[in-house]
Amino acid sequence: MILQALARYYEDLLSRGEIDAPGWTPAKISYALCLNEKGRLTQVVPTMEEVSKGKKTVLQPQVFPLPAAVKRTVGIDSNFLWDNSTYLLGVDQKGKPERSRDCFAAAAQKHHAVLDGIDSSIARAILAFFDTWQPSQAAEHSALAGLLEEVTAGANLLFRIDGCYPQKDVAIRKAWQSYRESSNPDAVRMQCLVTGREDEITATHPAIKGVRDAQSSGAALVSFNAPAFCSYGREQNFNAPVGKYAAFAYTAALNHLLADRNNVQLIGDTTVVCWAEGADPAYQSFAMTAFFGAESGLSDNDLRAALKRLADGLPCDDLGIDPERPFYILGLAPNAARLSVRFFLRDSFGRLMKNVNDHYERLKIINARYEVVPLWALLRETVNLNSRDKSPSPAMAGAVARAIFSGGPYPASLLEAVMLRIRAERNITWGRAAIIKAYYLKNPHKDCPKEVLTVSLNEASTDTAYTLGRLFSVYEAVQQAANPGINATIKDKYFNSAAAMPASIFPILNNLCQKHLRKLDGRLRVYYDKQIMELKGRLGESYPPRMTLAQQGSFDLGYYHQTQKRYTKKEEEKNV
Numbered sequence: 001m002i003l004q005a006l007a008r009y010y011e012d013l014l015s016r017g018e019i020d021a022p023g024w025t026p027a028k029i030s031y032a033l034c035l036n037e038k039g040r041l042t043q044v045v046p047t048m049e050e051v052s053k054g055k056k057t058v059l060q061p062q063v064f065p066l067p068a069a070v071k072r073t074v075g076i077d078s079n080f081l082w083d084n085s086t087y088l089l090g091v092d093q094k095g096k097p098e099r100s101r102d103c104f105a106a107a108a109q110k111h112h113a114v115l116d117g118i119d120s121s122i123a124r125a126i127l128a129f130f131d132t133w134q135p136s137q138a139a140e141h142s143a144l145a146g147l148l149e150e151v152t153a154g155a156n157l158l159f160r161i162d163g164c165y166p167q168k169d170v171a172i173r174k175a176w177q178s179y180r181e182s183s184n185p186d187a188v189r190m191q192c193l194v195t196g197r198e199d200e201i202t203a204t205h206p207a208i209k210g211v212r213d214a215q216s217s218g219a220a221l222v223s224f225n226a227p228a229f230c231s232y233g234r235e236q237n238f239n240a241p242v243g244k245y246a247a248f249a250y251t252a253a254l255n256h257l258l259a260d261r262n263n264v265q266l267i268g269d270t271t272v273v274c275w276a277e278g279a280d281p282a283y284q285s286f287a288m289t290a291f292f293g294a295e296s297g298l299s300d301n302d303l304r305a306a307l308k309r310l311a312d313g314l315p316c317d318d319l320g321i322d323p324e325r326p327f328y329i330l331g332l333a334p335n336a337a338r339l340s341v342r343f344f345l346r347d348s349f350g351r352l353m354k355n356v357n358d359h360y361e362r363l364k365i366i367n368a369r370y371e372v373v374p375l376w377a378l379l380r381e382t383v384n385l386n387s388r389d390k391s392p393s394p395a396m397a398g399a400v401a402r403a404i405f406s407g408g409p410y411p412a413s414l415l416e417a418v419m420l421r422i423r424a425e426r427n428i429t430w431g432r433a434a435i436i437k438a439y440y441l442k443n444p445h446k447d448c449p450k451e452v453l454t455v456s457l458n459e460a461s462t463d464t465a466y467t468l469g470r471l472f473s474v475y476e477a478v479q480q481a482a483n484p485g486i487n488a489t490i491k492d493k494y495f496n497s498a499a500a501m502p503a504s505i506f507p508i509l510n511n512l513c514q515k516h517l518r519k520l521d522g523r524l525r526v527y528y529d530k531q532i533m534e535l536k537g538r539l540g541e542s543y544p545p546r547m548t549l550a551q552q553g554s555f556d557l558g559y560y561h562q563t564q565k566r567y568t569k570k571e572e573e574k575n576v
Helices: 002-015 097-115 121-132 135-140 170-181 244-259 281-292 300-311 349-363 375-380 394-406 412-425 430-442 464-482 490-500 502-517 522-539 549-575
Strands: 024-029 031-035 041-046 049-053 056-060 062-067 082-084 156-161 189-191 198-200 265-267 270-276 326-335 338-348
Touching: 002 244, 002 326, 002 338, 024 156, 031 121, 062 082, 097 121, 097 135, 097 170, 121 156, 121 170, 198 244, 244 270, 265 281, 265 375, 265 394, 270 281, 270 394, 281 300, 281 326, 281 349, 281 375, 300 349, 326 349, 326 394, 338 349, 338 394, 349 394, 349 430, 375 394, 375 430, 394 412, 412 430, 412 549, 430 549, 464 490, 464 502, 464 522, 464 549, 490 502, 490 549, 502 522
Parallel strands: 031 156
Antiparallel strands: 024 062, 031 041, 049 056, 082 156, 189 198, 265 270, 270 326, 326 338
């Protein structure tokens, strides 16, 4: 399914002219080897270009569309028309001259195999270069004077003949396509599992580059590297036969997605990309904004309005978005030299947006910092911001993302992480309260009833845990009123135990409150005493000896709602 979707995406990009044809790839080139018509090296010209990075301007290699790179591990195999100095000049800085000469010989053999008999002066010049160049004389060659160290440091090189690049020569392009499509007599031909057509089966797939923390040289999405993964005597990728075309198409499409850093997001250790059928970038851009809070030029109100419209199955004509368009989300994580799929989702764009919109509706809570809560802000509530590593649990982050996109239940690890932070810091932020509310709305539990899962304070609720949370907030307010400017409150000492074992702690809190009330003037004392008596009246004569995790969630929401009402009232009084 993943490979099929990516192969289709490649064809969509190709029809839009946004990706190279099969057999071609963008390659970063630092220098051009300038040849004359006789194949003599006349000059080495830098091809780097100036690029702004922040306040600085730096030089970086220029990107050229070139014949696709070969996949090298420890073997010797040359690219066509471009490569590093080991292959095109037979010299490098690795101190292995014999291997360098073997690499140069392999490059010469590759170019003769492709270009022999081609009616092109450029092709003849390239072949003449390979036939006459002496790697041992490179250090003394005038064209390399002052540049040898830079050229042989690993940079990619290409040819330029009399000012023309060979990859633009029609005869050479045809020769390369013919070479690629020529049937290998030893090749295995089978039905491709991706296209359904008979094709030459590739033993190893091209590398995927751009996944965070994966090998910089690229990692494999499909591979079989141990006998335990193989069946029926087949080796490598013949266990899951994918044709040469399909292997190229899906890797080219995925590398294209990963190369666009504006449309790549990180969730824990997971690199996330998304795309729509037809390759229309409007869907991708909107999704990145809706999911991750990426910049799009839309205000929060416009974004919510568009989300609501799409969730209702209505098109957004002003954005050029159809809710019925198929949409894909892929999450990849590094695993040594390979990639693991954290999640892969396919649905209509409208249904995905409905899931996201429903998620945002569940998160609504009083005094929230964001109208649309980006995923990074949500996961931030699960980590210790004072620790060195501020990354959320990778497995949890991936599970949360999958739950949001699919509309499934939130993972228990999300609630556990939030409750852990509340107990460790004794602080209920708006984000943590929102997560508790959203979690139990999506994952219902009798100990945290719907009546407490409101945006703001539900004064009519009779839930015991919720009422205890409200009462704790009032006790804290009384202490602060009796001791203005106090640094530490009862929350710092008693919050966790009050939420877990109210029967043991609330009698203590009640006695403390009575002492604090005596310090207040009559009017204020009556005000707080009335609130306390009302809440205690709902609790009855006894308190629960222990409370479950869900009941503690209800307690936390009661505390948060009551506290926010107090703060809201103070702000209103200031504005009067």
